[in-house]
Amino acid sequence: MVSSRPRLFTTEAVVLRHSDLGEADRLLWLLTPQRGVIRATARGARKPGSKLGGHIDLLCHVKLSMREGRELHGVSQADTVDAFRAMRTDIGRLSRGLYMAELAQRVSVEDAPAPAVFRLLVNSLGWLATTENADTLVRWFALRLLTxxxxxxxxxxxxxxxxxxxxxxxxxxxxxxxxxxxxxxxxxxxxxxxxxxxxxxxxxxxxxxxxxxxxxxxxxxxxxxxxxxxxxxxxxxxxxxxVRSSAFLDEVRDWPEVGPVPGGMRAD
Ligand SMILES: [Zn+2]
Known part of the structure; x- marks a missing residue:
């Protein structure tokens, strides 16, 4: 229940997806251990020199201080735990990382604890940065996620x-x-x-x-x-x-079909 929660909280998160919001803000879809998928705004994150902007990149593992919101939480502080840089600089690895994040989002429900899914995604992004066998990782990840x-x-x-x-x-x-x-x-x-x-x-x-x-x-x-x-x-x-009965489906209905690993990044 929203009313019983503290107004401020800290959480680890992986940035699953983001989009522009207004002039300089960013809307984030985050996977967290205790609340599953949540949405949050990062005010001013697109301004040059923003303290938040550098940390809340796609697929970054971050630690966040948040203001509780009814539907959208607000990010007040962000620190990078792991940016998985070796994955980020390789388009083949990055596209597989985005695919894993998309799968994790699709099987998660908003505001339901998902510590095992969170840990699986963080571990897999770490392996993705170094493995010589990224395709086997994606298949193993899908199977473990389903399990x-x-x-x-x-x-x-x-x-x-x-x-x-x-x-x-x-x-x-x-x-x-x-x-x-x-x-x-x-x-x-x-x-x-x-x-x-x-x-x-x-x-x-x-x-x-x-x-x-x-x-x-x-x-x-x-x-x-x-x-x-x-x-x-x-x-x-x-x-x-x-996921059919969940309101969460509204968020993903316009997404492309889950298919083979995409050849490139999504536009957003
Ligand atoms: Zn049979």
Whole structure:
């Protein structure tokens, strides 16, 4: 409840997105540990020499002093914890960072604590600055994000009947939330993605490991394509089902479809 909160608070945050507001202000979408996604204004942040402006760049991990607001909070002070500079100077890494931030925003609800999602994003942006395997990081991140938020895809048994899957090629159903066995495959008219035995092995490995353990994994091109399609279809399905009832969807409705990592930065 807004009325029971203190009027001032401090929080760590990652700047997920920003846009210009008025003459010199900036509107921020922030991911915080205790309040999930919040929106805030940074007054004067676009003025030359602004004390705030230098800290509240896209994807910066910051510590903020905030004034409580009903819908929009106000940033009164900002300090950089980590600007992930090595990620920022490489357009390929930066675009993947923006993609991860967008996914995190899409599965988060405003004003609901999200400490695990926050920590995942901060850790992943740190790895993104140095990893030689940014694409595997993005796939691992998507899978871990789905797991943390309660939408872990089922790779162990048939998502429909629960039977153990033979070690063989199978198919993945985003609608049913996982791999399905040959018997269940023919029941239903949902879209099925191919999942070879090799793909399934990689997915299980990604799902149970921390990123450093999979960072040097060599994934074949066919497996990469299948994993990309499986995770994308599952993520889209979760976003469509999970966030539909939230007012938060109004914020993201005009965003582009979640797809492969974009080739460049968004205009804003
Ligand atoms: Zn089955």
């Amino acid at each position: 943390i938020t309660g939408f872990k895809p089922e790779f162990g048994a048939c998502a429909e009947c629960g039977d153990e899957l033979e070690p063989a090629d199978h198919v993945f159903s985003a609608e049913r939330g996982g791999l399905v066995c040959p018997r269940c495959r023919s029941q239903g008219s949902d879209v099925l993605q191919p999942a070879s035995l090799g793909t399934i092995k990689v997915l299980r490995h990604l799902a149970r490991s921390d990123f450093p353990a999979v960072s040097s994994l060599n994934i074949g091109s066919e497996e990469r394509r299948q994993i990309e399609r499986i995770l994308r279809s599952h993520t889209n399905s979760v976003i469509d089902r999970g």
